Amino acid sequence: MAESQTSTETDWVSRFADDVIAESERRAPGKPVVVASGLSPSGPIHLGNLREVMTPHLVADEIRRRGYTVRHLISWDDYDRYRKVPNGVPGVDASWAEHIGKPLTSVPAPAGSAYANWAEHFKAAMTAALDELGVEYDGISQTEQYTAGAYREQVLHAMRHRADIDAVLDRYRTKKDPAAAAASQKKKPQQQKKVDEAELEAAEGSGAADEDDGSGNSAGYFPYKPYCGNCEKDLTVVTSYDDDTTELNYTCSACGFAETVRLNEFNRGKLVWKVDWPMRWAYEGVIFEPSGVDHSSPGSSFVVGGQIVREVFDGVQPIGPMYAFVGISGMAKMSSSKGGVPTPADALKIMEAPLLRWLYARRKPNQSFKIAFDQEIQRLYDEWDSLGRKVADGTVLPADAAAYARAVRTAAGELPSTPRPLPYRTLASVADITAGAEDQTLRILSELDPENPLTSLDEARPRLDRAENWITTQVPAEARTIVRDEADKELLGSLDDQGRESLRLLLEGLDTHWSLDGLTTLVYGVPKVLAGLEPDAKPTPELKAAQRSFFALLYRLLVSRDTGPRLPTLLLAVGAERVRRLLGA
Helix, strand or coil: CCCCCCHHHHCHHHHHHHHHHHHHHHHCCCCCEEEEEEECCCCCCCHHHHHHHHHHHHHHHHHHHCCCCEEEEEEECCCCECCCCCCCCCCCCHHHHHHCCCEHHHCCCCCCCCCCCHHHHHHHHHHHHHHHCCCCCEEEEHHHHHHCCCCHHHHHHHHHCHHHHHHHHHCCCCCCCHHHHHHHHHHCCHHHHHHHHHHHHHHHHHCHHHCCCCCCCCCCCCCEEECCCCCCCCCEEEEEECCCCCEEEEEECCCCCEEEEECCCCCCEEECHHHHHHHHHHHHCCCECCEEHHHCCCCCHHHHHHHHHHHCCCCCCCECCEECCEEECCCCCCCHHHCCCCCHHHHHHHCCHHHHHHHHHCCCCCCCEEECCCCHHHHHHHHHHHHHHHHHHCCCCHHHHHHHHHHHEECCEECCCCCCCCCHHHHHHHHHHHCCCHHHHHHHHHCCCCCCCCCCHHHHCCHHHHHHHHHHHHCCHHHCCCCCCCCCHHHHHCCCHHHHHHHHHHHHHCHHHCCHHHHHHHHHHHHHHHCCCCCCCCCCHHHHHHHHHHHHHHHHHHHCCCCCCCHHHHHHHHCHHHHHHHCCC
């Protein structure tokens, strides 16, 4: 059925909520519904990672709206090993490589950080962003869980059943013959090759391709890895284990340290990832947890975990939709290890929280989308404002109405909004021209609609602040608008009769058209009048060409370029007196 028929058929959030409620009542009637996310604070937590949180958040919020109690768990995987030194992180240099192999909570925070360790530093920015986005959750530190012995019984159980786990994993360990794989790749259509390459990049970027399943040990298979008691790294090899006494021997290949411990009292280690994840599904009773494409391919964590949770931990795999990539306009696929990747905090500096929520709510999890940090953000805001008007007048389609409602409010209430949501592109143009001068900004914005003037910049906030941040942080200096100080006498002197007449008509109409709508009518109407037409005449191809030439002339006279901000906004920003001076009046 077409994507606009009924909310139950078009709204992916409602469909998942139906499934999750039914599954929760089947498994654990009367208990809170548990959904989960997992985030690794191994570096900046980017906007792709945010989908790991927003997908279950939106579903959890819908379930709360229906009156159910929900727990949205966010597992901070801060007891994971430090894999590599990410690029582009202020206060971090190559010396951090000496900490590779330690738990993230044992790695020093970047120089100058106010936080105790690496994990806390990167968790803090994400926590603040989630608060601003209205995400309600229970945070769980895996460092705290493991070091407190919370999973002791699960660890001992996994070690007792290590042969069963090894058998599950062994089903996926067979590698294709390299020559056969290459031949197969040659036969694939170009589009499929691109998909495969993207999946490989995804696996590399997330660390999923290098997931340790505990294999490769000459002493046998062990799903548990201790952190070294001397150097704290996980470059350890279990040499023996006794099920009866729980006595475990290991050596460290990094520093040569060897130790004998009893797992029934030892807390400095963790299950390998492909066992750890399904263990937690069973331990927490997770009903819903999405995963990225890199975790959903054959042999990856989610697929293997489904069998381990059932066959080893006597649990059930969550409902787990695969979610697609989130890109950035003008940037390659996001990878935390490559540096310079925008985070939710970065996005919230240039867009309001409801807009960012909407981007995740309006697309099904398996649909990729891009978040605009370039000029596209203006079009995105236009689309958002148009949707708001359709909601207000009742012409909106059901699926769009649902996405809008999920963006502007949660079960707990409305998110903060801008009282007078003026067009983002207008605010950005004004911020560009005034360089943030508040008196000039208020003057211009108050003249946009003389019949209902803005009386305080607070009415336009926080959207105004976001537009100013976008101009100052995302628009290159060479693309900024600089209004001329003096008239271009040489250009004015070179104009023909038609050019001079077009400026005369514009200047003549300034006083009576001094508003955003009025100036729009004026600048589009001047070429029509010159052509002997009425100001409201429909444009022809010839007329459009004349309008473009007229606009280019105005830009050259005002900002010494052929293009710039929308002319009505630019004229208001420059001010009537200065416009007259620059146009030779």
